[in-house]
Amino acid sequence: MDVRLTTEQRELRDAAARLADDLGPGSVLDLADDDRAARLEKAIAATGWRTLRSDGASGVEVALVAEEFARGLIDVPFVGPVLADDLYARLTAAGEPAPEGLETAAAGAATVAVDGIAVDAKGLRGLLALEGTQVLAGGVGVTVEGVDLTRLTGEVAGPLTAVGELDAEAALRWHALALVATAADMLGAARGGQALAVEYAKVRQQYGHAIGSYQAIAHLLAEALALVEGSVSVLRHAAWAVDELSAVEAVQAALVAKVYTERAARTICETSIQVHGGIGNTWECLAHVFLRRVLTSAELFPASLEEIDLGLS
Amino acid sequence: MxxxxxxxxxxxxxxxxxxxxxxxxxxxxxxxxxxxxxxxxxxxxxxxxxxxxxxxxxxxxxxxxxxxxxxxxxxxxxxxxxxxxSLGYLAHGLGRHASEEVQQRFLPGMINGTERWCQGFSEPGAGSDLASLTTRAELDGDEYVIHGHKIWTSYSDVADLCLVLARTDPDVPRHKGVSGFIVSMHQPGVEQRPLKMINGVSAEFGQVVFDGARVPAANMVGKPGDGWKLAMTVVGHEREPSTLGFSARYGKLVRSLAQTADAAGGKVPDDLRWAAVQAEMLRLHVRRRLSEQLDGVTHTSDGSLDKLLMTWVEQSVGHAALAVTGTRDRENLEAYLYSRAQSVMGGTSQIQKNIIAGRILGLPTS
The missing domain is CATH 1.10.540.10 (Acyl-CoA dehydrogenase/oxidase, N-terminal domain)
Incomplete structure (x- = not known):
């Protein structure tokens, strides 16, 4: 047993973190900066990380990039394209030529549609969807800003066409990866919200002292850090399990990770708003942007307590 | 990986x-x-x-x-x-701070179980604020004479030896005047008083009153004034993941509670499902922390995060036990009642949060 990240995984994580720190939005105002977003899009397209799966990367690598991107509120697509790429990789795994309709997916320019909505669709033309074990392809229509200020959703343009079939196990593994990627997204956003609050608590003064020196504030932030660490541990296992355990076990590990991380991430983001006081309840403070990202990633491929296996036959 | x-x-x-x-x-x-x-x-x-x-x-x-x-x-x-x-933290304390001679004399007996140990740190007036301890050790020839009152002393009724923290110098700042001693429990001047806990168990914790107990000066761990460093090593190891390892029992208890709930034909309470998720988190967290030790990372303030997570899990499982059988099942009720101690023993959750806030998050102290 050795569950440390490999050197390559640490380097990937650090590279994703640097990119997010350099080009992610540092403020709510930055979200409207199209030049920055264009530079970010160019930089991420150049990394090739949207096609990590067809390049043979494991669920761990996908989770690490998703986490760092959400921590930096990356406002161009990643989770959507990487899930589309996983479907594409599974359809072409046997070395068969790509079926018709997968051209955009092959180029890393497709996202996925869930319940008739193209998620994480900013600037993307194509989409794939999994219904049962059938893979469908189509195009992205009009995109709109939703609850999440960092990601756009789109209409599904026109009818979808069937482009292939996965076996039941592959479909389960894809679902496990979707749970893991969205859980990693929640964890990253929560870490971003936590860091924002810790920095604020060090500089905001009341009664002549930094508010972080008061136990009422300090203990909230300490609890939030413990929740981060618990989430990291449970998610690391689920990300590994996507490719290493049986498909059923992989889904179960992913459900556990998502249920835990969802509660943790929401609590952490609520703490961040509380520590920011009145400012935390204003639109201009990034705290709610992290929370919004957590809420949308929770609803995308949801996991519920009822699905947790208690070992009952 | x-x-x-x-x-x-x-x-x-x-x-x-x-x-x-x-x-x-x-x-x-x-x-x-x-x-x-x-x-x-x-x-x-x-x-x-x-x-x-x-x-x-x-x-x-x-x-x-x-x-x-x-x-x-x-x-x-x-x-x-x-x-x-659970002797790991005492072994680590002696391993790090005692002389080779003291280690050779005492560690083999501790490990093979021929000598039973207890730990005399806390006092009625010195809980979270351990450095305020008032037990004193005064040199008399080549022996120290100990007076004081220790509490929350696990195994005190069966122990042969006690690792005692006592003040040897009242005239220096309080963290610097404390020393550690290995004291025989079998001598006049050592009095046992049992403590009955809220789960009805009375054999776990004791109180020990030292009234003129004697200990050879050669049984000091390290030098005079080294006691605080010894104490920090010991309590640090009390929070380590390998000490949290018995967390597997939470998973087992959760599964048994699920069977009880299922057999009764009722709905499995959400409290129980949440406890199952948390128990699995802790199982995986221990694996991650142990793997990090392969990089040589041991015994840091991160132990406070581990201890806090473990406490939440134990208390969630306690709530699950209560949700499934209420007060009707004695064993489950006792598991619930025992879980309340987890946020106190080995350093309260509030102390862990102070450590996390100050040493890991770098928040200022007022």
Missing amino acids: DFRDSPEEAAFRARLRAWLAEHAGEFKASGDDYWHQAGRWHTALYEGGFFGLSWPKRFGGHDLAPVYDVILDEELAIAGAPPRP
């Missing part, structure tokens, strides 16, 4: 499982019976070759990686056997 056992780990687990099937049955895992049998259990584990796994060979240990302690803890929980006697 691999969460599975290596071939060596799997072979160890299989050997242990076979041994437990043969030997664990006669030992109780909880209640006063467990505490009364704890010495025999320690000896049985040691003689089976399953105690002191990660401790140095020269003191009777096995020099294995800490992960073997966790495998042991998991298998003990699965078998329904008692937990591993």
Whole structure:
């Protein structure tokens, strides 16, 4: 047993973190900066990380990039394209030529549609969807800003066409990866919200002292850090399990990770708003942007307590 | 990255499982019976070759990686056997701060179970604020004479030796005037007083009153004034993941509660499902922390995060026990009541949060 990240995984994580720190939005105002977003899009397209799966990367690598991107509120697509790429990789795994309709997916320019909505669709033309074990392809229509200020959703343009079939196990593994990627997204956003609050608590003064020196504030932030660490541990296992355990076990590990991380991430983001006081309840403070990202990633491929296996036959 | 056992780990687990099937049955895992049998259990584990796994060979240990302690803890929980006697933090304290001579004299007996130990740190007036302790040790020839009152002393009624923190110099700043001693419990001037806890168990904790007990100066751990460093090592190790390893019992308790709920035909309460998720989190968290130790990272403030997570899990499982059987099942009620101590023992949750805030998050102190 050795569950440390490999050197390559640490380097990937650090590279994703640097990119997010350099080009992610540092403020709510930055979200409207199209030049920055264009530079970010160019930089991420150049990394090739949207096609990590067809390049043979494991669920761990996908989770690490998703986490760092959400921590930096990356406002161009990643989770959507990487899930589309996983479907594409599974359809072409046997070395068969790509079926018709997968051209955009092959180029890393497709996202996925869930319940008739193209998620994480900013600037993307194509989409794939999994219904049962059938893979469908189509195009992205009009995109709109939703609850999440960092990601756009789109209409599904026109009818979808069937482009292939996965076996039941592959479909389960894809679902496990979707749970893991969205859980990693929640964890990253929560870490971003936590860091924002810790920095604020060090500089905001009341009664002549930094508010972080008061136990009422300090203990909230300490609890939030413990929740981060618990989430990291449970998610690391689920990300590994996507490719290493049986498909059923992989889904179960992913459900556990998502249920835990969802509660943790929401609590952490609520703490961040509380520590920011009145400012935390204003639109201009990034705290709610992290929370919004957590809420949308929770609803995308949801996991519920009822699905947790208690070992009952 | 691999969460599975290596071939060596799997072979160890299989050997242990076979041994437990043969030997664990006669030992109780909880209640006063467990505490009364704890010495025999320690000896049985040691003689089976399953105690002191990660401790140095020269003191009777096995020099294995800490992960073997966790495998042991998991298998003990699965078998329904008692937990591993928790002496790791005392062994680490002596290993780091005692002279070679003191280590040679005391560690083998601690590890093989021929000498039973307890820890005399807390006092009625010195709980979270341990440095305010007032037990004093005064030099008289080549012996120290000890006066003071210790509390929350696990195993005190059966212990042969006690690691006592006492003030040797009242005239220096309080952290600097404390020293550690290895004191015999079998002498006049040592009085036992049992403590009955809220779960009804009275064999776990005791109070010890030292009234003129004597200890050779050679039994001091380190030098005069080294006691605070010793204390920090010991309490730091009390929060380490390999000490949290017995967390596997939470998973087992959760599964048994699920069967109880299921057999009663009712809905499985959400409290129980949430406890199951948390117990699984802790199982995986211990694996991550132990893996990090392979990089040589040990015994940092991160232990406070681990302790806090473990406390939340234990108390969630306690709430689940209450949700499933209410006050009707005595064992489940006692598990719930016992869980309340977890946020106090080994440093309260509030103290852990102070440590996390100050040393990890770098928040200012007022």
